[in-house]
Amino acid sequence: MNSENKYGFVAKFFHWVIAALIIGLIIAGLYMTDMEASDNKWELYNLHKLFGVIVLGLIIFRIIWKILNKGKPAMLDTYSKAERIVAATVHGMLYIMMLVMPLSGWLMSSFGGYSVMFFGIDIMLPVEKDKDIGTIFHEIHNIGGSVFIILLTLHIAGALKHHFIDKDITLKRMLPECPIKCCGNCEKNK
Numbered sequence: 001m002n003s004e005n006k007y008g009f010v011a012k013f014f015h016w017v018i019a020a021l022i023i024g025l026i027i028a029g030l031y032m033t034d035m036e037a038s039d040n041k042w043e044l045y046n047l048h049k050l051f052g053v054i055v056l057g058l059i060i061f062r063i064i065w066k067i068l069n070k071g072k073p074a075m076l077d078t079y080s081k082a083e084r085i086v087a088a089t090v091h092g093m094l095y096i097m098m099l100v101m102p103l104s105g106w107l108m109s110s111f112g113g114y115s116v117m118f119f120g121i122d123i124m125l126p127v128e129k130d131k132d133i134g135t136i137f138h139e140i141h142n143i144g145g146s147v148f149i150i151l152l153t154l155h156i157a158g159a160l161k162h163h164f165i166d167k168d169i170t171l172k173r174m175l176p177e178c179p180i181k182c183c184g185n186c187e188k189n190k
């Protein structure tokens with residue numbers, strides 16, 4: 001469970017597992033679309049779709065967990081008013097994009113008539129093939145990828161700024177229990 005000062009195990013687990021998967025999906029997505037047509041390319045497409053659907057499941061659980069477990073560590077005193085607004089907006093938009101990306105991918109493939117294999121079962125959505133609608137979701141997925149990268153850059157820059165410049169516990173309280181040599185930030189924030 002989260003407390004007033006710390007994220008709980010479940011919130012940290014969801015944050016880091018989903019972050020690693022999404023960063024992998026962005027890198028794979030950009031790489032595979034640039035590859036020459038080959039078996040490896042389509043293999044990577046299938047893996048991208050599989051992990052994209054897995055991440056969607058995890059995100060849905062994460063959102064349900066967040067709704068059930070309302071308490072969340074408060075923003076620290078080191079945040080200016082502007083930083084509070086930017087941080088809250090970026091977090092909100094990250095949640096929205098975490099749903100938009102996998103859903104647009106799934107819909108793009110389904111309307112385009114391409115299979116979405118999930119451990120041997122085709123989970124293509126039961127929609128009529130429509131290239132125009134498929135193209136709209138393709139555009140959303142494409143532009144969404146760029147939006148995600150911008151949000152993520154802001155998010156990571158904020159976390160690093162708080163850790164190295166403000167020297168507060170923003171990053172520390174999202175990490176597993178002090179995995180690195182003590183930076184002293186916790187002491188300063190007691």
Ligand code: HEM
Nearest residue numbers: 018019022023072091094095152155156159160170171174
């Ligand atoms: C795709 C990758 C990522 C996504 C989607 C993501 C998303 C989020 C979201 C939605 C929150 C708000 C949690 C909540 O209040 O419920 C959050 C918090 C946080 N994230 Fe990430 N994150 C990602 C990667 C990272 C990385 C790479 C870092 C470290 C450099 C990081 C550091 C943090 C920290 C420190 C917090 C806590 C902020 C606070 O307490 O105000 N995140 N993240």
Ligand code: HEM
Nearest residue numbers: 025026029030033049052053101102105106109116142145
């Ligand atoms: C959080 C989940 C996901 C992220 C972050 C993500 C990200 C990306 C990115 C960055 C690209 C490259 C876009 C480009 O520059 O052309 C891409 C392409 C693609 N994604 Fe995803 N994706 C996700 C989930 C999914 C899912 C669930 C599916 C389908 C079930 C999917 C299907 C595809 C396909 C087919 C392409 C290639 C499109 C083309 O050939 O132009 N994605 N994805």
